[in-house]
Amino acid sequence: MIYIELFITFFKIGLFTFGGGYAMISLIQNEVVVNHQWIDASEFTDIIAISQMTPGPIGINSATYVGYAVTDNVWGSALATFAVCLPSFIIILLIAFLYKQFKENKWTDAALKGIKPVVIGLIASAAILLVTPENFPDWKSWIIFAGAFAATWWGKQNPIKVIIAAGILGYFLY
């Protein structure tokens, strides 16, 4: 049943997201778009856009939205959001009780050192996998891409401004 699969999927995502919201995007994409094919790439990109523009952690926003998009109802979003937070509860509460041990553990340090470069790969994969014909229908998309990249990297513009500007451009160009 889809609710069970949704729960397991987001629990897994919550359990393996290291390195923040963008790493989570890569995991959600793999599970939801590639693996289960519940959503297509362009709808997924729209969800990410909205998740970035609304307040709150991007992980919560995307879990809530995807949960709704997959099941078409509120309970799906509640379930997905709950599932993605549950591993955090288990792990953090465990750590809180074992505070000292975890803080100075060389093994976890070493493991995390190994994960860090992987996270870079994950985020790069997420970006690469979103270069689809639906997201980039023509040359105009690439100009927007370049502009958005430049504005954010060199211009240090706020992501929301960039998204709004891109939307306005889209309105005129398309």
Next chain:
Amino acid sequence: MNQYLQLFSSFAKIGSFTIGGGYAMIPLIRAQVVDKHKWVTDNEFIDFLAISQSAPGILAINISIFIGEKIKGTKGSIVAALGTALPSFFMILLIATFFQSFRENQIVNSVFAGIRPAVVALIAVPLISLSKSANLNKYTSLIPVISVLLIVFLEISPVWVIMAGAILGLFHYFLTKRHVIHKNRDK
């Protein structure tokens, strides 16, 4: 009862007013939790933050669970996490229920046709600073490249790649440890 309410409203405030995700929330969390309510000291906050960043999951949720637990135990952790999650949860639901019908609209479609490539750019931008901070050498820079190949071309789940990374890290640690032991032995 009052403390539960305070926990909830502090984190709800943070959750409702920060856009841009976990890392943007950190200064606000500190302002509420260290300066205003004095629930933790600055040093404790740094520790909590470091552990929350190392643990899997959503950063803001991890921090709220940690701090909630310190103030009011397990119930406190739930209240704090709810504070963080609920405002955005309802906001997104509102948008999602309406947006599905809007997606058919011509204007909305053009606007989002513009937004999509921008989103991809926004995902790509942090890569630059991340790569710099990771201090990659000629060997470790292979790891992101191989990860991309595995995920994009072989369609391997990022979960496996992460576990491989963790194992690689442990492997490296044990190898260098043995090398140090041998070196000391020769002395």
